[in-house]
Amino acid sequence: MIDILQWSTLAICALTAAARVPSAIRGENRSLFYIFGLMTVAILLSIEAPYVAIDQALGGINLANLLLRFIIFAAIYFVGIRVTRGFGADSAYRLITGKAGMVVLLVISLALMILFFMMDTAGSSAGLAGPSQKSERNFVLVEYYGAAGRAYPAYVSLVLLPAMVSAVRSRLPVLVRVAAALLATGGVAIALTLLFPVVPPEWGAAEFVINYTAVLCFVLGLALIWAARVQNRKTSSAKRTYTEK
Amino acid sequence: MTIPAKAFQRWLQGIAPDVSTADVCRISGIKRTTLAQQLVRGKVSVSTVVSISRAYDVNPLAALATFEAYRDLAGPQALPTRCELVSQVSTADLLRAVLARPATEPAGTSGSASPPLTAAPHATSVKNWVDAIDDGEVRHRVSAATGVAPQNYSAQLTANRLSPELALATALAAGVGPAGGLVATGLITEEEAGWPPGARQAALDSLSDGDLTALAGDRLQALGKVLKRQEQDQAQTEKIWENLG
Numbered sequence: 001m002i003d004i005l006q007w008s009t010l011a012i013c014a015l016t017a018a019a020r021v022p023s024a025i026r027g028e029n030r031s032l033f034y035i036f037g038l039m040t041v042a043i044l045l046s047i048e049a050p051y052v053a054i055d056q057a058l059g060g061i062n063l064a065n066l067l068l069r070f071i072i073f074a075a076i077y078f079v080g081i082r083v084t085r086g087f088g089a090d091s092a093y094r095l096i097t098g099k100a101g102m103v104v105l106l107v108i109s110l111a112l113m114i115l116f117f118m119m120d121t122a123g124s125s126a127g128l129a130g131p132s133q134k135s136e137r138n139f140v141l142v143e144y145y146g147a148a149g150r151a152y153p154a155y156v157s158l159v160l161l162p163a164m165v166s167a168v169r170s171r172l173p174v175l176v177r178v179a180a181a182l183l184a185t186g187g188v189a190i191a192l193t194l195l196f197p198v199v200p201p202e203w204g205a206a207e208f209v210i211n212y213t214a215v216l217c218f219v220l221g222l223a224l225i226w227a228a229r230v231q232n233r234k235t236s237s238a239k240r241t242y243t244e245k
Numbered sequence: 246m247t248i249p250a251k252a253f254q255r256w257l258q259g260i261a262p263d264v265s266t267a268d269v270c271r272i273s274g275i276k277r278t279t280l281a282q283q284l285v286r287g288k289v290s291v292s293t294v295v296s297i298s299r300a301y302d303v304n305p306l307a308a309l310a311t312f313e314a315y316r317d318l319a320g321p322q323a324l325p326t327r328c329e330l331v332s333q334v335s336t337a338d339l340l341r342a343v344l345a346r347p348a349t350e351p352a353g354t355s356g357s358a359s360p361p362l363t364a365a366p367h368a369t370s371v372k373n374w375v376d377a378i379d380d381g382e383v384r385h386r387v388s389a390a391t392g393v394a395p396q397n398y399s400a401q402l403t404a405n406r407l408s409p410e411l412a413l414a415t416a417l418a419a420g421v422g423p424a425g426g427l428v429a430t431g432l433i434t435e436e437e438a439g440w441p442p443g444a445r446q447a448a449l450d451s452l453s454d455g456d457l458t459a460l461a462g463d464r465l466q467a468l469g470k471v472l473k474r475q476e477q478d479q480a481q482t483e484k485i486w487e488n489l490g
Contacts, residue, residue: 029490086488088481171478176485222489229490232482 089163157187175228186217247288330448335367
């Protein structure tokens with residue numbers, strides 16, 4: 001079940017990224033292509049088999065996990081910029097790119113790296129499942145490390161949430177409002193990941209579902225806005241030819 | 246409110262005995278699947294009844310009055326008030342009338358007779374009609390009588406729509422002829438509602454220069470607001486597509 005979710009999420013991300021290639025070559029909103037590309041790599045790195053393969057190439061000390069965290073940070077940072085710009089959420093934009101956002105990003109990144117290098121991280125395994133079982137100390141460190149890795153995405157998505165909620169209620173085109181609803185759902189899901197430390201271990205599957213729901217909501221939301229634009233371009237060009245006759 | 250299928254069948258038997266449903270659809274220009282679906286669900290729409298009445302040369306108002314929910318439409322029709330008549334003059338016609346008045350037209354250029362008014366309904370006819378008969382409390386009374394929330398009622402007016410049920414309830418709550426709302430929503434024509442021919446033109450002509458000009462000003466102001474809002478929405482949408490499309 002979780003396998004299906006993981007691989008289908010990967011497929012959706014990869015397809016969306018591939019679909020953006022032509023417009024990226026034309027130079028339209030390249031950052032969207034980067035977002036989809038980064039998300040694809042992030043999903044790839046969170047699946048056991050590809051993760052182990054890549055990590056072995058990087059020395060087998062789970063550096064790939066640290067890399068994954070920063071890829072997620074980069075992706076969510078670009079999402080934050082594009083979405084706040086697009087929806088005209090100036091205060092949210094400042095909270096992400098301004099001093100506050102930079103401080104948050106810096107502190108979390110430093111914490112992430114310090115925690116990572118304090119751990120005994122030998123032995124590739126996705127989600128650091130292996131190292132976490134080595135010792136009590138490592139288990140605690142992995143928990144903190146995971147929390148730090150979820151903190152920045154949660155910060156950005158909480159900043160985005162009010163703008164998305166008001167966009168859903170606005171008079172924007174229906175597809176855009178559905179997209180905003182998806183982005184808001186993704187944001188809530190990411191914020192929920194902050195609660196993982198208090199989630200009982202039996203609910204491990206729920207953590208997976210929430211993680212992938214968040215990614216899927218973001219990718220589908222962004223793709224939907226794009227679809228809305230394509231649709232609008234078609235209808236408006238059809239109208240134009242009609243009036244020209 | 247829709248018409249119960251049973252009552253509809255009985256009525257149909259009365260005006261077109263022993264005619265197959267297929268023939269009724271063909272003569273009245275209703276899609277066969279549409280009518281079949283309405284009959285299956287047991288709810289026949291008011292516009293279906295209107296179309297069939299017209300096809301069989303029955304006055305749609307009289308036809309509707311035979312149904313329980315619309316029996317207020319029966320009997321001799323009260324003549325529309327001047328406010329109602331003027332509200333059904335389109336903004337363009339209203340502005341033309343202003344320009345044709347001696348008060349605004351430079352002396353000596355008065356010329357051709359004004360072209361006939363475009364038929365009701367116009368682009369803001371529903372809202373203008375409700376505004377024309379509103380004593381300030383009508384919306385509350387309609388909402389209390391029908392159980393429709395005020396914001397849903399306003400949303401319909403903004404979209405220049407009003408369900409036949411609400412149109413009737415509004416007319417009753419305002420104490421005007423019950424058919425006025427059905428004309429404003431375009432369900433039936435002025436003629437079918439028993440409005441004397443030329444009544445709108447006469448009502449328009451009876452307005453003083455000052456009243457007419459003030460009314461035109463109000464209309465222009467409302468139109469300006471709507472256009473401005475549309476432009477803002479459009480600009481916001483463009484911005485989203487620029488950043489996320």
